[in-house]
Amino acid sequence: MRTSDKAGRNPYRRILQEGKTVPTVVIACRVLEKELLHSIPSGADVEIVWLEAGLHASLPRLEEALGAAIAGAKPSGGKIALLYGQGCHPEIGSFLEKQGAAAFPVKNCIEALLGKDAPEIRDTKTMIMTPGWVRAWPAIMEALGWNEVDVRINLGRYERILVLDAGIEPLSDEETLSFFDLVQVSVEVAKIDLSVFRGLLSDLLDEGRTP
Numbered sequence: 001m002r003t004s005d006k007a008g009r010n011p012y013r014r015i016l017q018e019g020k021t022v023p024t025v026v027i028a029c030r031v032l033e034k035e036l037l038h039s040i041p042s043g044a045d046v047e048i049v050w051l052e053a054g055l056h057a058s059l060p061r062l063e064e065a066l067g068a069a070i071a072g073a074k075p076s077g078g079k080i081a082l083l084y085g086q087g088c089h090p091e092i093g094s095f096l097e098k099q100g101a102a103a104f105p106v107k108n109c110i111e112a113l114l115g116k117d118a119p120e121i122r123d124t125k126t127m128i129m130t131p132g133w134v135r136a137w138p139a140i141m142e143a144l145g146w147n148e149v150d151v152r153i154n155l156g157r158y159e160r161i162l163v164l165d166a167g168i169e170p171l172s173d174e175e176t177l178s179f180f181d182l183v184q185v186s187v188e189v190a191k192i193d194l195s196v197f198r199g200l201l202s203d204l205l206d207e208g209r210t211p
Contacts, residue, residue, distance in 0.1 A: 025073035028083035053136030057143035
């Protein structure tokens, strides 16, 4: 498995010149970095291209970043799979169809971790996050042009924030308290396993197709 932050480059030239098998390229948001790295199937030949967290807050920036990442992966001639939910961009389905990349069959990263029918998802008074999402909030605030007041106004409709902890790199007490000070909404932690996510990821890698 290899990782990269450079979406626009062609990292496959040497591989192709040497006649080696090219990896499946997974384009992923860093919000799920820890969970993804712990869920890649054993022995999978995968290259992960990371995009910065919070891009979904600006649809033009997200589309530009996805386009550059896919363009950088196409010269490999291998499979391209996108680890972005269908709710991350309103036209992501048609966009990926044009680009020839496989889509993640979920609405967002929370649905990928819990499953579509999890009761927590239907609770309109609960906002669900991951540790990576909490840590990405400064970048998200910057992308949205929000200050602390904006955050509290927009998150004030929730009664709690539920952080999904897969036991990989949980929030520290200091991080939890700091986030509570920012949002002024109760922060709770729920332990989860990654079985749902691993199943979806395995299916996605099988379905990734050559552009």
